[in-house]
Amino acid sequence: MYFRKTLIAGSLVLGAAATGLAAETRVTYKSAKTGSSYYQMGVELAEAMKAGTDGEISVTVEESQGSVQNVMEVRARGADYVFTTPPALVGLAQQGKAMFEGKSSPQFEEIRALFPIPSLTMHFVMSADSEATSLEDLAGKTILLGKGSFGANEGAKYLELFGLSDDVTIADAELSNAVNALKNGRIDGFVTAGSFPAPNVIEAAASTPVTVLSLTDDQIAETKRTRLVIPAGTYAGQETDIVTTSLPVAAFTTTQMDDDTAYELTKTYWEQKEELADVSRWWNGVTPELLENVTTAFHPGALRYYEEAGIAVPATN
Known part of the structure; x- marks a missing residue:
């Protein structure tokens, strides 16, 4: 079992290797409160990314106070930022409604989906x-x-x-x-x-x-x-x-992330899902059908993977 509760600190490093990634690409994953199941998922996902890319992708799992905070931080984050939230909250943020009323930001329009996680x-x-x-x-x-x-x-x-x-x-x-x-x-x-x-x-x-x-x-x-x-x-x-x-939940980033990184994150996630399920059974609940619950446009890098894999995405993309 590859799972270790190790958090690998860092920020995104862009480069031009054959895969489009640097020797080590570092990503910040904004998750949930420490001790919650979603924080544990984040740690498991970080280990899966490391194992599936032979260390080319390293993930820092950050504690969060909730999905709204995760969305709001898009305004101040860079190309290394990946976060989880229900897709409906992204829609509310982009429309400036409910908890996002009076807090609209152009950065919300740059949010793009990567992949679903357990609901x-x-x-x-x-x-x-x-x-x-x-x-x-x-x-x-x-x-x-x-x-x-x-x-x-x-x-x-x-x-x-x-x-x-x-x-x-x-x-x-x-x-x-x-x-x-x-x-x-x-x-x-x-x-x-x-x-x-x-x-x-x-x-x-x-x-x-x-x-x-x-x-x-x-x-x-x-x-x-x-x-x-x-x-x-x-x-x-x-x-x-x-x-x-x-309540569906998915992982998102923004258009600031380069296509190759988004592609590798998405590809590795799906290729490592069986190993993830060996660690925790809740990953068995993730299937390509959950993509239908994502109403936000997918990142072009993620779309490249779905097209290669023959996985259908919602018609909005």
Whole structure:
């Protein structure tokens, strides 16, 4: 296993080797908070880039306070900058809407996509004893949502959207306590969002019988989120597919990055994906079909790889 939690400092060095890259091309990857699954993904990706290019690409993984910050930093970053964010946020930034209102910048128009990474996936995890098999069955149950996270906010939104807010008791506890609370019967279920397989769902399913709820296609349409299927067998005791919602996430750069570097980053990412999945199973959730969720134009270097590989990209490119 090539994975080591090593961060390789540096900035981008451009050169003219046969591949278009210098002996060492250094890239900064703006990820998420230290300790989060997305920060761990960044470290894994850095190691994959190093291994897949024989050290020609080195990646520094930087901690981030969130996707909005990642987008905002485009204004002050250079050609070495790669960052992760939901594609929808890039669109909002380019339109100067929502959290980007009054903060428009010409640099936002230079953002270009590289490749998708694992999506934020909603999990409604219920104890088997609760006998809940659908969202409607949450009525009368005690649910732990956590506080402040995407999953907590999204879970609360769904309860409101489907008329369950007054019928569900929200446990006053942190999500980190969810598995123990479920095992001890203090809650009937919890809501979490993360790339699947989610570590806390793996732990819950391994320690007590659980049911991860599916949403109907009509419910998914009401949420205005992206439909995602968690294959049967992902979690212990899961005999059928789980149909749920997700928030796509992708890696982006800007037009300042040269085409050869963007090409090598994209090519190496897809060629190393099998090895990445050997390190963490959440990389199995990334397929070329996720490119359809990217509404931003792709970097010309990335497009060169997709054309060579025969991988279709959205019609906007």
